[in-house]
Each structure stands twice: as structure tokens, then as C-alpha cells.
Amino acid sequence: MLHRRKLLAVAAGGLAAPWVARAAAMPGVTKTSIKIGQTIPYSGPASAYGVMGRAQSAFFKMLNATGGIGGRTIEFLSVDDGYSPPRTVEETRRLIESEDVACLFGSLGTACQTAVRQYLNARKVPQLFVNTGADKWADPEHFPWTMGFFPSYRTEAQVFAKHMQRNATSAKLAILYQNDDFGRDYVAGVRDVLGPQYDKTVIRTASYEVTDPTVDSQIVDLQASGADMLLTAATAKPAAQAIRKIAEIGWHPLHYLSYVSTAPAVVLIPAGAENARGIIGAVFLKVAADPQWADDAGLATWRALAEKWLPGENLNDLHTSGYAMALALKQVLEQCGDDLSRENIMRQAGNLHDLEIPVLLPGIKVNTSPANFHPIRQMQLARWTGTSWERFGDVLEGTA
């Protein structure tokens, strides 16, 4: 028995060996195609984000119809993980181990992607352009196979702090933040910019738990501190509660609001559009609602593409940001030329220089290097007028 098993093993090894050797060189790549994987919620509580994956699928379909990249078509496997980390792990393993994709692209969710980060780095598979705002994706020293894309929460806080430093007459800042990685990224960003001034400038911070029914107590506390500026790092519901409570108690701080909660229909209008007047947010995308972009060529190209390859879809800004990400991947793959090994894909992702993406605000350029895994580090500020966001000032850059 033992003898026969050994024989079988040798035979199997012999059969598999050439395939293994080739796969090790350029997994997921043939002469005519590149296989790319993604996990994203098409179902469950975060399914609204699924449209980003749909926009990307449409883009790759268009690309394939016009010849692909370097003669190779893109086989884009975008699968549903329901925003649930255990399913992310299962689907990611399947994509790597049975589908043998070249890299992962634009997978969504901080918790979901954290669950597979270690695995992907151990397997040396590029975890490219992770679709969340957490800052931890830019850690090339410890996780050289992982890179984010959008400005991180920390970058946004840095931009806010820079604006505050330049324009504030006094310097008494209060911070309301969610007590987790998301909220703490903002505190860290403010600290990055203020440095030794932090303790003098930030006179009060208050955190809340996601289980807290209201943030009234925190707002009352922050107002009592005498602060005249407030940074709110909160998700939709607590942000809306904070905006309403601030108006009710007649507090008028210069109010900076995390971009997680700047959507008018989701936060500002439920909180009372008038209550929110004067709030400052940060933007990096050309939003469709801005009349300035009515005839913009970059957006028009995208709309024409969507009309053909995503017919009947009700387009929103999430689609646009998914498209922006796909354009960056196209650039990476083009830079790779004929060497589509996982090593080279990662090398080229860390080698983007002044890439301009036509749906990002003018002046915002994508830059990466082996030490800088923050592709977008610039944002522009905007003020809520009671009916719309009005951009002002120059594009500001976060610190490294």
C-alpha cells in the first residue's frame, strides 16, 4: 500500500510540476487574459456600496471590447461577501486558491479586508486599492502587499487641521469621535499636524460607542469646554444627532465633518439642512450634483460608458469613485507591460507619478512610491450652504 501511495504521489508531483512552475511566475495570467478578483457587498447592510463593483465591471467590459490591456482581456471576478468578514475570508481563499487570480482589486470594508490582510501578505498576493478610508492600508513596511486608494480618514483630519491652523483666530478645538479605528484615525491626523501644540489646541475630546443611543451628553460636554471649533468623526446617525443638538443648544462652532457623513440625503437633510449650514467637509471627487461639472469631459466620458455597459443603472457618486479606482488599476497594468507577475504588479502600484484621473478634482494627483502607499493624499474643502456643498480654497495635501 505504502509503495503504491508513494508512486502515486510521485506521478502527481510530476504532472503538477510544470504547471506549478508557470503559475508561480505569473499566476492568473495567460497570453490572452488577466484574472482579477474582488470581494464587495452586493447584499446585506452595506449593499449600497456594491454599485462600485458594478461600475468597475462595466469599465472592464468596455476595456475588453476595445482590445483589453496589452492584448490581454480582463477577467474580473467580483464576488459578494455581504460585508461579513468570515465570508470575505472564504471568498478570498477561493479566489486565490481555486481561481488563481493575479491580484485582488478594490475589495471593500475595513473589517472584511483586515480579516484577509495577513493571509494575502503571507501568500504574497497584491491586495490593491483596498476600498475603505482606514489609514492602516498604508503600511508598506509591515504589509508590503496591501495598498489603499481613497484619502484616509487620517489624511482628511490632517487637511482639516491645516485649514484650521491657517485660518482660525483662536485655537480651541473639540473633537467628537467614534471609539474605534475610524474615529481614532481623526484624532491621530490632528495630532500629526499640530504636533507639540496638540495638547494646547485640543481642549476637549469626547468619544461615543456605536451602542450609545444619542450623543447629546458628549455635545453638552464639548460645548461646556468653551471650544469654538469642532471636528466630528462620526457615522451617519450620530453625526445627524450631533448637528441637530448643536443647533438646539445654540452653539456655533466652526464645524468640520468627516466625509463619511457629508451626504445631504443621508445625514444633512434628516438633521435639518438649516442646522447644518456652515459645516465644512472635504471632497476629492467631481460630484454629479455640482453644477460646475455639468459639462465636464471626464464625467461625460464616464456617463457615456455607463450608458452603454451599465444600461438602466441609476448612477450616483459611488459609481464615479469606483470608476476612478478602475482607471488607476488600468494605469498600473499598463505600466507592468508584459511582466504581470504579482511582484511587478505591486512594484508598479508603488510607482505612480502625478497620475491625473479625470473624475477627481482638478489639481488632485495620484502619487505612490515604495515608501508611500497613500495614492490620494489631497482634498479640497467645501462648505454646506443649506442647499449644496460649495468648494473653496486650494487643494490641500495631508502630511506623509
Added chain:
Amino acid sequence: MLGFWHQILAGVATGGIYASLALALVMIHQATHHINFAQGEMATFSAYLAYALMVSGVPYWGAFGITVVLSFALGALIERVLLRPLAHAPDLTLIGVFIGLLLILNALCGWIWDFTIKPFPSPFGSRPLLGGLVSSAELGTIAVTFVMLLLIWAFFRFTKLGLAMRAVAHNPESSRLVGIRVGAMLALGWGLAAAVGAVAGMMIAPVVFLDPNMMSGILLYAFAGALLGGLDNPFGAVLGGFLVGVIENVGGAYLVGTELKLSLALAVIAFVLMLKPSGLLGRAVASRV
């Protein structure tokens, strides 16, 4: 010092929220001796029913009345369909059913009405009072809680039906022997608890915004409040709700910081229950074997 009173007031306002849901928990406990983990989601679902009615043009009080009646019917239906077959099942099975119900109702709300927050009107308006420290919606919530408290207390204390319900919860076999319809009483208990929860949901939604997870945090505090005050006493539950709100706010602002305010409130409760296991106003029950 002014800040201190502000925190107390804000604590009373959120305490009112906990108290109103705690009342629904006491109601179901009085009627069935179970703790219903789905009570919060049932209240959320009721609030969504009211929201749907108002969106389709029904005026506020009409929607309010219809929702209370519908919720009563739904509560009784849940008892008939889900719990009746499990009348003799072990407690663990029931907990499984309650948690399943919680998940189903939560997902159902999200599926039908999506997960974004929605503003919900309050019959008391949302004018800021006392310099914005309390809104008229919050004061209204507290007032409605007290009215419900009196109604529930009077119902259990002075009506034959209330007495029968208490009897069934304590000892179904003996109750049946003296001619009480046990099944009907249990269904009635579920219906009433759902109706009380519906009122709580419609009062809470204007304060915290309506969303499918509206009650998940509040339920924790309401449990804490009900346990602190005594699960078998509506006055205790309301008192407990207010105490939790105030302890949490004052402790968060002055003693331990916002990060530990929930832990502090729960530690206080654990301490009280060690000294007085049946809660501040609860009665210790002795059963003869």
C-alpha cells in the same frame, strides 16, 4: 457647576428613552415571566409601520392609533404562531427564538425601508427648551412614559384581567384549575407588550432618528434599567431607566470619561444587584415547594 446640571438634565432626557422601553420589558415579564430580546426590534418595526402610514398620507394621530392596534395584533400573533408550540420548551430554546425574531425583524426593516436614517415627527414638536438642553420631544417622551406607567400599574393592580395575567405568569397550572384561560392571557400579554413597545418606539424615533438598528443600543440600557429597578415593578423599571441615564452621563463627563461610561453604569448595576438581587423596588419572591 452649570455643566453638571446640564449633564443631569441630558441624563434625565436619555433616561426617559430607556424607561419607556423598559416598561415594555416589564409588561412582557409580568405576563409571561420571559425576557424578550426582540422587544426592541418589535418596537422599531412598529415605528416603521407608523412611518409608512404617515408617508402614505395618514395624519399623525391616525397613524399612531392604527400602529398601536396593529402592533397589539402582531404581538398576539407572534405568541400564537411562534411561542405556543414551544410552551413546554426549555428556556434556552426560547432565547433562541427571541434572538431569531430580533434578527428577522431587524433585517426585515432594512429590507423594506433600507438602512438610512429617517426623520420621524413628534407630536410634541422638536422645539429646544431650557436653552436646548431638553427638546420638547424628549419632555413629551418622559410625560408619555409616566402616563403609560400609571396605566400599566393600574391595570395589573386594579383589574381582574391584570390579576389573571399575573397569576398565569406565576403558575399556569393552578390558574387553569381556577378557570383562567391561560393561552388567551399569554397572547394578551404579548399583544399589550407589543403595544407598549409601539408607543415607546414612536416616542423614541423622533429623538434618535428612525433606522433599523435604532433600538439595539437602547435595549441594552433598558434591560439594565429594568433590572436595576426590579423587573416585576413598573415603577422600578422607570426609576431604573432614569438612574442609568443619569449615572452614565454624569460618570462619563466627570468620573471615568466617555469611553468607560457604559462600563461604569453596568458596574453600578452589578453592585446594586449584589446587595439587592430583585432590584431596587422589586419584591423578593419566595415559592413554597
